[in-house]
Amino acid sequence: MKLMIVDDSNIIRKKIERSTEIEGLEVVATAGNGVEALEQFPKVRPDIVTMDLTMPEMGGIECVEKMVEMDPNVVILVISALSDKATAIEALKKGANGFLCKPFSEQELNRAFRELLGEATNG
Amino acid sequence: MSAMKSGKYNAIVLSIALFIVFDAGVLVMNFYIADQFARDAVQVNLAGRQRTLSQRLIKALLQTDNALGSGNFIETPLNELKAGYRTFDTTLNAFNKGGTITGVDGESVSIEAFSDTRSRRLLTDTLETWLPLQEALQPMLAFDSKIERSAELIMTDEGANLESDLFHAIMVASKDNRDNRLLKLTNDLAVHLEYESARRATRLRIIQVTGIGLALINFFVILFHLIRNLNKYDAMIEIAKKETDDILETVTEGLFLLDSEYRIGSQHSAALQDIFRRENLAGVNLIELLRGIVPETTLNVARDYISLYFGGRVNENLVDDLNPLNEVEVHFAGDGSQFQTRYLGFQFRRVLVDQELSHLLVTVNDITARAALERELQVSRARSTAQLDMLMDILHIEPEVLTDFLCGSERSLGKINSILKRSAMGVEVYRAKLDQIFREIHAVKGEASALGLNSVVGLAHDIEDLITDVQERPTISGGDFLPLTIKLDVLLGHIQSVRELVARLVDFRLVFDRSKIAEVADDQRAAPRTDMSALLHNLTERIAEEQGKRVNLHCVGLEGKHVPEMYRGPVKDMAIQFIRNGVTHGIEGPEDRLVANKGQVGRIAMKFVPLGDGNFEFSYRDDGRGLDMDLIRNTAVDKGFVSADQIEAMEDRAVMALIFKRGFSTSTEVSSDAGRGVGMDVIRNLVNELSGRVRVSTARGEFTQFKVTLPAIPRDMDQAA
Amino acid sequence: MDETDLKVFIEGATHFFSHMGGEPAEIGTPYLASNCNSEVKGFTGIIGVTGKRRGSVYFTAPSVLLKVLLITLGEENTSHENMCDMVGEVANVISGNARKDFGSDFLISVPIVVVGRLDKIVVPPELRSFVVPITWKSYDASLVIALE
Numbered sequence: 001m002k003l004m005i006v007d008d009s010n011i012i013r014k015k016i017e018r019s020t021e022i023e024g025l026e027v028v029a030t031a032g033n034g035v036e037a038l039e040q041f042p043k044v045r046p047d048i049v050t051m052d053l054t055m056p057e058m059g060g061i062e063c064v065e066k067m068v069e070m071d072p073n074v075v076i077l078v079i080s081a082l083s084d085k086a087t088a089i090e091a092l093k094k095g096a097n098g099f100l101c102k103p104f105s106e107q108e109l110n111r112a113f114r115e116l117l118g119e120a121t122n123g
Numbered sequence: 124m125s126a127m128k129s130g131k132y133n134a135i136v137l138s139i140a141l142f143i144v145f146d147a148g149v150l151v152m153n154f155y156i157a158d159q160f161a162r163d164a165v166q167v168n169l170a171g172r173q174r175t176l177s178q179r180l181i182k183a184l185l186q187t188d189n190a191l192g193s194g195n196f197i198e199t200p201l202n203e204l205k206a207g208y209r210t211f212d213t214t215l216n217a218f219n220k221g222g223t224i225t226g227v228d229g230e231s232v233s234i235e236a237f238s239d240t241r242s243r244r245l246l247t248d249t250l251e252t253w254l255p256l257q258e259a260l261q262p263m264l265a266f267d268s269k270i271e272r273s274a275e276l277i278m279t280d281e282g283a284n285l286e287s288d289l290f291h292a293i294m295v296a297s298k299d300n301r302d303n304r305l306l307k308l309t310n311d312l313a314v315h316l317e318y319e320s321a322r323r324a325t326r327l328r329i330i331q332v333t334g335i336g337l338a339l340i341n342f343f344v345i346l347f348h349l350i351r352n353l354n355k356y357d358a359m360i361e362i363a364k365k366e367t368d369d370i371l372e373t374v375t376e377g378l379f380l381l382d383s384e385y386r387i388g389s390q391h392s393a394a395l396q397d398i399f400r401r402e403n404l405a406g407v408n409l410i411e412l413l414r415g416i417v418p419e420t421t422l423n424v425a426r427d428y429i430s431l432y433f434g435g436r437v438n439e440n441l442v443d444d445l446n447p448l449n450e451v452e453v454h455f456a457g458d459g460s461q462f463q464t465r466y467l468g469f470q471f472r473r474v475l476v477d478q479e480l481s482h483l484l485v486t487v488n489d490i491t492a493r494a495a496l497e498r499e500l501q502v503s504r505a506r507s508t509a510q511l512d513m514l515m516d517i518l519h520i521e522p523e524v525l526t527d528f529l530c531g532s533e534r535s536l537g538k539i540n541s542i543l544k545r546s547a548m549g550v551e552v553y554r555a556k557l558d559q560i561f562r563e564i565h566a567v568k569g570e571a572s573a574l575g576l577n578s579v580v581g582l583a584h585d586i587e588d589l590i591t592d593v594q595e596r597p598t599i600s601g602g603d604f605l606p607l608t609i610k611l612d613v614l615l616g617h618i619q620s621v622r623e624l625v626a627r628l629v630d631f632r633l634v635f636d637r638s639k640i641a642e643v644a645d646d647q648r649a650a651p652r653t654d655m656s657a658l659l660h661n662l663t664e665r666i667a668e669e670q671g672k673r674v675n676l677h678c679v680g681l682e683g684k685h686v687p688e689m690y691r692g693p694v695k696d697m698a699i700q701f702i703r704n705g706v707t708h709g710i711e712g713p714e715d716r717l718v719a720n721k722g723q724v725g726r727i728a729m730k731f732v733p734l735g736d737g738n739f740e741f742s743y744r745d746d747g748r749g750l751d752m753d754l755i756r757n758t759a760v761d762k763g764f765v766s767a768d769q770i771e772a773m774e775d776r777a778v779m780a781l782i783f784k785r786g787f788s789t790s791t792e793v794s795s796d797a798g799r800g801v802g803m804d805v806i807r808n809l810v811n812e813l814s815g816r817v818r819v820s821t822a823r824g825e826f827t828q829f830k831v832t833l834p835a836i837p838r839d840m841d842q843a844a
Numbered sequence: 845m846d847e848t849d850l851k852v853f854i855e856g857a858t859h860f861f862s863h864m865g866g867e868p869a870e871i872g873t874p875y876l877a878s879n880c881n882s883e884v885k886g887f888t889g890i891i892g893v894t895g896k897r898r899g900s901v902y903f904t905a906p907s908v909l910l911k912v913l914l915i916t917l918g919e920e921n922t923s924h925e926n927m928c929d930m931v932g933e934v935a936n937v938i939s940g941n942a943r944k945d946f947g948s949d950f951l952i953s954v955p956i957v958v959v960g961r962l963d964k965i966v967v968p969p970e971l972r973s974f975v976v977p978i979t980w981k982s983y984d985a986s987l988v989i990a991l992e
C-alpha cells in the first residue's frame with residue numbers, strides 16, 4: 001500500500017511519516033501544496049493520500065477533486081483543524097473518504113488508516 | 124426465521140407437487156380413456172358391420188343365383204357378394220390376428236387381435252362356421268365373364284359352372300343352419316364388445332373420479348395448510364410489529380429513518396414528536412423541519428454533511444467530528460415573542476440492505492441539560508480564572524477599604540449613568556456631559572490605582588480614551604456615546620464581580636478569624652491602618668516604585684474619624700490626586716535629589732485639621748522640585764489655553780492657577796497616574812462643589828504646597844451624614 | 845455587548861423615522877437600566893432575539909408620538925388599535941433590519957405589542973439593558989436592548 005502525504009507544514013508531514021505504523025503502508029511521496037501533489041500523483045499512484053485543506057498554490061478541496069478524477073479508487077483522508085467544518089465537508093463531498101481532526105495522536109491516525117484500509121479491502 | 128420460512132415452504136411445495144401429480148394422473152387417465160373409447164368404438168362398429176355383412180353376404184348370394192336363374196344381370200349382386208366377402212374376411216382375420224383394414228367410415232384403421240377368452244371363443248366359432256362358406260364362395264369370387272346377360276350366360280359352360288357353384292354355396296350356407304349361426308355369432312361378438320366397452324368405461328370413470336377426488340382433497344389440504352401458515356405468519360408479524368411499536372413508543376430518543384431526499388420514514392419513535400414539538404412527522408423533510416429553528420448557515424452545512432452518507436465514498440466512522448448537528452442549538456417559538464432554546468444531538472448511521480444503502484438511521488437526543496451544564500462549567504471556569512486574577516489584585520487590600528471603594532465607584536458609575544440619562548441634546552450639552560463623566564471616571568481610576576486594582580484602572584482608562592476620542596470630534600451626536608455606555612456596562616459588571624468575590628472572601632475570613640480570636644484582639648490595637656491613610660500609603664509606595672523614586676508619606680488627621688463623614692470622600696479623592704501629581708511631577712528621582720543636596724527619600728506631608736472658626740483645612744506639601752513656572756507658561760501657550768502675548772503679562776499667581784484648567788498637563792506621556800491633565804481639574808471641581816478654596820504656594824527646588832479650605836458643616840447635615 | 849450588534853437595532857429605528865416619519869429622529873446618549881419597566885412609555889413593540897445573543901429588544905413610545913406618526917403617515921384614525929399597529933410596525937422594521945444585517949447568526953421573532961407594563965416579559969434581574977433615547981419631532985421614545 002502506497003501512502004502520499006500532502007501538507008504545507010513540514011512538522012505535520014514528518015509527524016504523519018513517523019506515526020504511520022500500519023504494516024505494508026509505505027510513504028512514497030510527500031507534497032507541500034496541491035500543485036506539487038498533483039504533479040507527483042500520476043507518477044507514484046498512491047493508494048492512500050492524507051490531505052491538508054489550507055495550503056498555498058492550490059488548496060485541498062481542488063486537489064481532492066482532481067485526484068479523484070484521475071483515480072476514482074484513491075482513498076483520501078482529510079487532516080485539518082475543526083475550525084472550518086464547512087470546508088472539510090466540502091472536501092468530503094468532492095470525494096475524500098474520511099476526516100481526521102488536527103491535532104491528532106498517533107493512535108488516532110493509525111485508527112483512521114485502519115478504518116480506511118478495512119473499508120478498501122472489504123469492498 | 125429463514126429456517127422456519129423454508130420449512131413452511133417445503134410443506135407447500137410438497138402439497139403443490141402432489142396436486143400436480145394427481146392432476147397429471149387424471150389427465151393421463153383422460154387421454155387413455157379417450158383413446159380406449161375410440162378403439163372400443165371402432166371395434167364395436169366393426170363387429171356391427173360383420174353382423175350386417177354376414178346377412179348381406181347370404182342375401183347377395185341368393186340374389187346372384189336368382190338373377191342367373193331369371194336371366195337378369197348378375198353383375199350387381201355378384202359385385203356386392205365379392206365386396207361383402209372381402210370386407211367380412213379381412214375384418215375377421217384382423218379380429219383374429221390383428222392388422223390394418225378399412226373402417227366403417229372408409230378410413231383405414233389398425234386393430235389388434237382380440238385377446239379376451241370370450242371374444243376368442245366367439246371368434247374361433249365364427250371362423251369354424253365361416254370356413255366352409257368361405258371355401259364355397261371362392262368360385263364366385265374368381266368368376267369374371269364378358270357376357271353380361273344371364274340368359275346368354277346360362278347357355279355357356281361358364282354359366283352352368285357358376286349355377287352349380289352358386290347352388291353349392293347356398294347349400295353350404297343353409298346346411299346345419301349355418302347362415303343363422305354366423306349371424307348369431309357375429310351378433311354375439313358385437314354385443315360382447317359393446318358390453319366390454321361399457322364395462323371398461325365404467326371402470327375408467329371410477330378411476331377418473333377417484334383421481335379428481337384425491338386432487339380435490341389435496342387442494343383443500345393445501346388451502347388449509349396455507350391459510351393456517353398465513354395466519355401463523357400474520358400473527359408473527361403482528362407480534363414483531365407490536366414489539367417494534369413498543370420500542371418506538373417507549374424509547375426516549377428520537378429514532379427515525381431518513382431517505383436520500385431528507386424525508387423522515389413512516390415509522391419513528393414517539394419521543395421524536397416531543398423533541399420537535401409537532402406531530403405527523405412521517406414523510407416530513409428534515410431540513411424543512413429544522414428551518415426556522417436552526418440558523419441557516421448550520422442548516423446548509425448539515426445538508427451537505429448528511430449528503431456525505433448517501434455519497435458512498437465516505438467512511439462513516441471517520442466523519443463524526445464534522446457533524447454540525449452533533450450539538451445544535453434550536454429555538455422553538457414560545458409564549459409571546461420569547462424563544463425557547465433547546466440543544467439537540469443528532470447521530471447518523473447508514474442502514475444497509477443487501478449491501479446497498481437504503482436509509483440513514485437517525486438518533487436525536489434532547490441534550491439541553493448536558494449542554495447547559497457544559498456551558499455553565501465553561502462560564503464558571505472563565506469566571507474563576509478572572510476572579511483568580513482579581514484575587515491577586517485585592518488580596519493585599521483591607522476588605523473595609525475595598526468595600527468602601529466598591530460602593531464609592533458604584534455610586535460614581537451610577538452618577539455617570541444619570542449624566543447619560545439626562546435628556547438634553549446638542550453638541551455643547553454633550554461636551555459638558557463628557558467632561559462630567561471624565562471627572563467621575565478619573566476619580567474612580569485614581570482610587571483604583573491607589574488600591575492597585577489594575578483591572579479597574581484598565582477599564583477606566585479605556586473609558587477616558589473613548590471620551591478623549593469623542594471630545595476631539597468637531598461634532599458629537601448621542602450615538603457617539605454608545606461605546607462609552609457599553610464600557611460602562613462592562614465596568615459595572617466587573618465591579619459587581621469584585622464585590623461577589625469580596626463577599627466570599629469575607630465569609631472565608633470570618634471562619635478563619637474565629638479560630639484566632641485571641642490574636643485578633645491584640646491586632647486590633649496594633650493595626651490602625653484600616654482607613655484612608657492606609658490607602659494613601661499604598662498609593663504613594665506603588666507610584667513611587669513605578670517611577671523609581673523613594674517617598675515617605677506623613678499623614679496627620681486623616682486616620683480614624685477625624686475627617687467628617689461628608690468630607691471623607693472628596694478629601695480622599697483630592698488626596699489621591701495630590702499624591703499622584705506630587706510623586707510624578709514634584710518629587711525628584713534619588714540621584715537628582717542627591718545633586719540638589721536633599722535626602723534620597725522625598726517627603727510628602729498631608730494634614731486635615733479643623734480651624735477655630737468651624738472651617739477645615741486640608742493641606743498638602745512635598746519637598747520636591749516645586750512648580751516650574753516656565754514649563755507651565757510654555758505648556759499653557761502650546762495647548763492654546765492662553766496666547767503668547769497674554770502669558771507675558773500674567774503674574775506667577777495667575778500662571779499657577781492655570782494648572783487647575785481641564786486638560787492641562789506638563790507631562791509628555793500619558794500614564795494611569797498622570798499626564799491627562801485632569802488631576803488638578805478634579806481637585807478644582809471638588810473644591811467648587813464643596814464651596815471651598817484652594818491656594819498654591821511653591822519655591823523652585825524646595826517645595827510645593829496646596830492648602831484647601833473647606834467650610835464648616837451645618838449641624839443637621841453632619842448628623843444626617 | 846457588541847457595539848455593532850447594538851448599532852444594527854438602533855439603525856433599524858432611525859431608518860424607520862428617516863424613511864417613514866418625514867424627518868429623521870435624534871439619538872440621545874445611551875444609558876443603562878436595570879428595570880425595563882421603568883423605561884416603558886405606554887405602547888411597546890417587542891421582538892425576541894436568539895442565536896449568538898438572546899433576549900429582547902423593545903421599541904417603546906408614548907401615545908402622542910404614535911398619534912403624530914399616524915397622522916404623518918396619512919392615517920387620520922388614531923384609535924387604540926391603530927397605535928398598537930403603529931408601534932408594532934416600528935418594531936417590525938427594526939426586526940427586519942436586524943434579520944437582514946445579522947443574517948444567519950441570529951433568529952429574530954415576529955414582534956408583539958404590549959400596552960402598559962411588560963408583565964409577561966421576563967428579563968434576568970442581573971441583566972442591564974441599554975436604553976437609547978430617540979427624539980422625533982420633540983417627542984421622546986426609547987429603544988431598549990436587553991441582550992445577554
